Amino acid sequence: MKIVVHGANASAFEPGFAKLLAGAHEIVCVSDSLAGTGEQAAFRAAEVIIGIALNTKHPPPERLRLYHVPGAGYDGVDRALLPDGAVLCNCFGHDPAIAEYVMTALLLRHVPLPAADRDLRQGQWTYWPGAPGSLRTELGSRSIGLLGFGHIGKAIAAKAKAFGMRVTVANRSPVATSPLVDQSFGLDRLSEFMGSADYIVCSLPFLAETKGLVDPAALAAMRPGGVIVNVGRGPVIDEAALYAALKARRIGGAIIDTWYVYPGAVGATTYPGALPFHELDNCVLTPHMSGWTEGTISRRQQTMAENVLKLARGERLQNVV
Secondary structure (H helix, E strand, O other): OEEEEEHHHHHOOOOOOHHHOOOOOEEEEEOOOOOOOOHHHHHHHOOEEEOOOEOOOOOOOOOOOEEEOOOOOOOOEOHHHOOOOOEEEOOOOOHHHHHHHHHHHHHOOOOOHHHHHHHHOOOOOOOOOOOOOOOOOOHHHOEEEEEOOOHHHHHHHHHHHHOOOEEEEEEOOOOOOOOOOOEEEEHHHHHHHHOOOOEEEEOOOOOOOOOOOEOHHHHHOOOOOOEEEEOOOHHHEOHHHHHHHHHOOOOOEEEEOOOOOOOOOOOOOOOOOOOOHHHOOOEEEOOOOOOOOHHHHHHHHHHHHHHHHHHHHOOOOOOEO
16 A cells, blocks of 8 residues: 655654555655655555644545544544545554653652752752751652543553552543542532642643633632643643633642644744743743653554554554544
8 A cells, every 4th residue: 555654743653664564565755745746646646644634735635545643633634634435543652651751740849859969069968868948748648630531641540559649530431440540520520620639630632622621710729739730732721821820820830741832843943832831930841742752653653554454454443533
């Protein structure tokens, strides 16, 4: 089959991908803009496209049988533009990496390794036992609330429990009894959930029903020292409400990895929101990096290769949207 890898993001999954496929398949990498020689023709003729965007700016992929997003989010794909019979699939495999990111971010609030190293290099024994202000808190004594209990939420819960944390969950569908969960809420009890833990971690996808779900009322329900973490999608948390809560210090802080504004191309410079989050000292900003690891690439390559092989054999695909 003719496989087109579309854009810079998807191209990260191309090295080594051919080795996972049995039989003769043609793999062509094309740019995001499809401005190169023959790129639009290749896109039109593709039987499989690996990419993150399909809209009216792209030529119709007339022979397409499978559009495979190399990630979980598929909001950049206009499904109305898929030809009849074409299947849309996505990938996971990022949950171990994101769980490590979350636990690292939380641990650094209790184990100040960078500050201790910086000070001791200046001869200052800031965190020496018995020194004023040297006593630390422990992550295991805190609680964590997981807004969303899919692949990511479950992976975070397992690691949080390993540290001895209390775990609460709010989810769209009922949460089955689990040793990982101490208390669960429906989204109709969102305000109650938001006040149930010291750390609130949002891993929800961006859908019509989740846009702005964490609104001013939800943020106001958080504990005064509570910290919110977003590794889902930026717009699930209302941007203006989050900025106002941080600016007024009504909550303890935020760790934000998924944003409201993204650069148009790799290497471009832009602030991640319409509001100046970069000026706040109680907000940690990272560039949508939480799931981007060698392990994620490998696991997603395997998923996509298996689906290409299943498609060639006429078998049922996995992760069909």
